[in-house]
Amino acid sequence: MTDRTAFLSQAFNTLARAIAEAGVNVGLYKTPETISKSLNRKVRAELKRLVVLLRRLIFLLALKMDLAPLRPRIGSNYYEPKQEDAEYRYVFTMVPAQSRPCPQFLKGPVALPTPGPVPAAPLIARWNAMLDTMKHHKRRAKCLARTIQRWQAAGEARPHVPPIPNAHRLPAAIALVSGGLSVQLVEALKNWPDSS
Numbered sequence: 001m002t003d004r005t006a007f008l009s010q011a012f013n014t015l016a017r018a019i020a021e022a023g024v025n026v027g028l029y030k031t032p033e034t035i036s037k038s039l040n041r042k043v044r045a046e047l048k049r050l051v052v053l054l055r056r057l058i059f060l061l062a063l064k065m066d067l068a069p070l071r072p073r074i075g076s077n078y079y080e081p082k083q084e085d086a087e088y089r090y091v092f093t094m095v096p097a098q099s100r101p102c103p104q105f106l107k108g109p110v111a112l113p114t115p116g117p118v119p120a121a122p123l124i125a126r127w128n129a130m131l132d133t134m135k136h137h138k139r140r141a142k143c144l145a146r147t148i149q150r151w152q153a154a155g156e157a158r159p160h161v162p163p164i165p166n167a168h169r170l171p172a173a174i175a176l177v178s179g180g181l182s183v184q185l186v187e188a189l190k191n192w193p194d195s196s
Contacts, residue, residue, distance in 0.1 A: 007184065008061065011177045015053055016134050018174055022046045023127040031124055034117035047126055052164060053174070054133060056181045061141035062148055063188040070149055158192040161185045 023029060026039055035043075133140060164170075164178045 004064075004184070007180055008057075008064075011057055011181060012134075012137070014173050014177050015050065015057060018171075019047070019050050019054070019127075019130050019134060022050065023124075023131075028120070028124050028127050032120045035120040035123065036117050040118050040120070040123055043123060044126075047123075047130065049164070049170065050174075051130065053178055053181065054130065056161070056185060058133075058137055058141050058144060060181060060185055060188060061137065062144035063185070065141060065145040067142075067145055067149055070146075070153060152193055155193075158189055158194075161189065 022043060026035070026043055028043075161182055163182050167175050167178050170178060
């Protein structure tokens with residue numbers, strides 16, 4: 001049992017370091033206005049690979065949590081009026097509803113991409129979201145554990161965990177975490193009740 005917890009803590013530390021380095025190495029912590037397209041593409045690809053591993057790590061933590069059984073919830077019918085809604089009420093708003101953006105197909109032909117740097121804000125936001133997820137990983141795992149508990153109670157099929165493609169291109173430490181997470185997830189999912 002201590003080997004599993006040692007693996008989880010080592011995997012967490014390795015992923016946290018890799019996510020932090022992915023942004024720090026290109027200076028995202030300085031919140032630049034723009035970033036070159038090639039650097040943007042490179043960092044997005046790196047974060048995309050790390051997101052998969054982070055989701056798998058949180059999923060594994062959620063599978064290992066022991067939660068109290070679910071309490072049955074009292075269902076509600078949306079179409080039946082509630083007692084306080086039985087009489088007719090009108091609410092006058094002073095501000096009209098905001099319009100939504102125009103659908104893409106109405107905008108006409110897509111313009112050719114312009115050369116030069118691209119805004120760095122979307123990449124910084126993605127990087128900060130991953131750092132925030134790492135910071136609050138236990139809370140995320142607990143929410144996911146409740147969802148998994150509902151899935152199992154509803155008789156959902158067991159999730160399939162395929163190996164990560166192109167793992168040979170990953171750095172050695174990340175590749176070890178990737179392989180270990182796949183093995184640990186397959187082992188943890190053996191306890192999933194059959195849906196048939």
